[in-house]
Amino acid sequence: MSSKDRILARIRRALPEAERPSGAEAAGDIPRDYLHVHGDRTPAESADLLAANLSEYRAKVHRTDGAGLPALLARLLAARGARTVLVPPALPAHWLAAADATLVRDRAESTPYELDAVDSVVTGCALAVAETGTIVLDGGPDQGRRRITLVPDHHICVVSVPEQLVDSVPQALARLDPTRPLTWISGPSATSDIELDRVEGVHGPRTLEVVLVGAQ
Secondary structure, eight states: OOHHHHHHHHHHHHSOGGGSOTTOOOOOOOOOOSOSSSSOOOHHHHHHHHHHHHHHTTOEEEEEOTTTHHHHHHHHHHHHTOSEEEEOTTOOGGGGTTOOSEEEEOOTTOOHHHHHTOOEEEEOOSEEETTTTEEEEOOOTTTOOGGGGTSSSEEEEEEETTTTEESSHHHHHHHSOTTSOOEEEOSSOEEEOTTOOEEESSSSOSEEEEEEETOO
C-alpha cells in the first residue's frame, strides 16, 4: 500500500457511517490526549502574550477601554489618512462616531474594484488566540463577509478582552461554529518567494491593526 492509499484509507475510516464507502472500516475513537493549553495564565498574561505574538507577525497592537475606543479608532484612521471606511452591517455605531471619514456599507453588488478603492475596514472578531497570535473571523454581523477584510489594504480589528480571548487553538475550536466561514488571521498578509523575500499585501491587507479593548 502506498502512502497515498494509507492517507485515503484513514480519511474513509474517519467519515460518518452514512458517508463511508462500502467495506471501509470505522476509525474508532480518535485520541485527543494532547495538551489543550500550554501553561496557566491570568487574563492579563494572555492579553500580553497575544499582543507579543501579533507584534511578532508585524501587526500593530493598541490597547484601550470601551470609553476610549472611538477616539482611538479616529486617531488610527486619521494617521492612515483614511477618507473612506468599509463597515460591516452591525458594527456598533459608536465605534466610529468620532472618525472623520465616510462610512461605506458593504453591498452584495460591490465589485472588487470598489472594495479596493476603500481606504480602510474596521471589524470586530469572533475570538483571538493568545498562543498563536491569531484573530478569527466567522462572518458575524460585526465582521461582515470575508471579502471585505481581504481586499482593502488596511484592516483594524477590535478584540474584546477577556471575553473574546482564549489561550490555545483547541480552546478556540471548542467555541467556534465549524459551519461558519472561518478566517484565521495571524498578522498582515505576507508571502515569500523561493529566495525568501517577504512581500506583504498580496493575499489580503498590507497593514493589520488590532485593538484590545479592556486590556490596559
